[in-house]
Amino acid sequence: MNLHALRIFVEVASRGSVTEAAFALSISQPAVSAQIRKLENDLDMTLLIPDGRGISLTYEGRFLFEKARRIYDWEREIESQLTEIKQGKKGRLRISSTYLPSHYLVPQWLAQYKREYEGVDVEIRTRNSMQSIELLLSCEVDVAIIIKESWDELPITRIHLTDVSYWFILPAHHPLAGKEIRMEQLVEEPFLLREQGSSTRDWLFALCREHGVKRPQVGMQYHGLVESIHSVRAGYGTMLAPALAVREMVERGEVGRVTVPGVEIKRPLYVCTRDDETDQRPVVAQFLEMVKREKLT
The missing domain is CATH 3.40.190.10 (Periplasmic binding protein-like II)
Structure with missing residues (x-):
C-alpha cells in the first residue's frame, strides 16, 4: 500500500472534498484524484463515490478511513511528543x-x-x-x-x-561536648564510620594521617548519613558530619560539637x-x- 496515497485519501475523506484536500495539501486537484485512483487500483476496490459537489465514502472507504486515520493520529502524537522532548518538556x-x-x-x-x-x-x-x-x-x-x-x-x-562545612559531633551529654580538644583525644572516642567507598570515611582517615594520629576506633559502621546522625543523637558515638545536617540539632542541644585547633573542614x-x-x-x-x-x- 502506498502510504503517500493513503495520506491523501485520509485528507480527502476527512474533508469530504477533493478540492479542499488539494488546498490543504498544497497540491493540484488532478494530482489528488490521480493518487486516489492509484490507491483504488492497488486495493482493487472503490473507496470514494461522487456526492453532489463533494464525495462520499463507500463501505470499504469508511473501513479504510477509520483504520488509516489512526496511523496519522499516532504520527501527530509522536511528532508532538518528540517536539516536547527536544524542548526538554518531556x-x-x-x-x-x-x-x-x-x-x-x-x-x-x-x-x-x-x-x-x-x-x-x-x-x-x-x-x-x-x-x-x-x-x-x-x-x-x-x-x-x-x-x-x-x-x-x-x-x-x-x-x-x-564547599560544605563539616563538624565533629558526639552525644549532647558527653563530657567533651562544646570543648576544644586535640586530635589525639578525638580519635580515642568510638567513631561511627561510613561504609567502604564513602568519601567522608576516606577524608577522615586522610585527616588522621595529616595530623600523625592513628585511625579512630570503630564503634559502628553505617551505610547512610541520617542513620549515623540519629545514633549520635540517641547517645552513642562520634562522627564527622556536615554542618548543614546537624546545625539545628547542635543549636537545640540534641547533639554536642567538639572542635580541634587548626582544623576547619570544608569539602567540595x-x-x-x-x-x-x-x-x-x-x-x-x-x-x-x-x-x-x-x-x-
Missing part, C-alpha cells in the same frame, strides 16, 4: 547523589525543576561517592552529585557548586556528567542550568 532524568546533597539539597532543586518541567520523569538514587561515579560511567544515570576531594583521571566533567560539592556527552540532552542541560543558578544565589 523525557527522563536519572540522578545519583551522595547522602548529604540527596537529603538536604537535591529535594529542593528537584521540586523547582518539576514545577517547571512537570512532564519529565525523574529518578534519583542515593549512593556513596564511589558508587555514584560507577553509575555515571556505566551510563545508568545522567548526572552525579558528589562531595569528594581527590579525583582519579576519569572521563568526567565536574562543576564545582559550593560537584555536579558531574560524562565527558563524552558534549551535547547534553535537553532535560539534563536544563537541570544543570538550574543547579548553576542555585550556585549563584
Whole structure:
C-alpha cells in the first residue's frame, strides 16, 4: 500500500472534498484524484463515490478511513511528543547523589525543576561517592552529585557548586561536648564510620594521617548519613558530619560539637556528567542550568 496515497485519501475523506484536500495539501486537484485512483487500483476496490459537489465514502472507504486515520493520529502524537522532548518538556532524568546533597539539597532543586518541567520523569538514587561515579560511567544515570576531594583521571566533567562545612559531633551529654580538644583525644572516642567507598570515611582517615594520629576506633559502621546522625543523637558515638545536617540539632542541644585547633573542614560539592556527552540532552542541560543558578544565589 502506498502510504503517500493513503495520506491523501485520509485528507480527502476527512474533508469530504477533493478540492479542499488539494488546498490543504498544497497540491493540484488532478494530482489528488490521480493518487486516489492509484490507491483504488492497488486495493482493487472503490473507496470514494461522487456526492453532489463533494464525495462520499463507500463501505470499504469508511473501513479504510477509520483504520488509516489512526496511523496519522499516532504520527501527530509522536511528532508532538518528540517536539516536547527536544524542548526538554518531556523525557527522563536519572540522578545519583551522595547522602548529604540527596537529603538536604537535591529535594529542593528537584521540586523547582518539576514545577517547571512537570512532564519529565525523574529518578534519583542515593549512593556513596564511589558508587555514584560507577553509575555515571556505566551510563545508568545522567548526572552525579558528589562531595569528594581527590579525583582519579576519569572521563568526567565536574562543576564545582559550593564547599560544605563539616563538624565533629558526639552525644549532647558527653563530657567533651562544646570543648576544644586535640586530635589525639578525638580519635580515642568510638567513631561511627561510613561504609567502604564513602568519601567522608576516606577524608577522615586522610585527616588522621595529616595530623600523625592513628585511625579512630570503630564503634559502628553505617551505610547512610541520617542513620549515623540519629545514633549520635540517641547517645552513642562520634562522627564527622556536615554542618548543614546537624546545625539545628547542635543549636537545640540534641547533639554536642567538639572542635580541634587548626582544623576547619570544608569539602567540595560537584555536579558531574560524562565527558563524552558534549551535547547534553535537553532535560539534563536544563537541570544543570538550574543547579548553576542555585550556585549563584
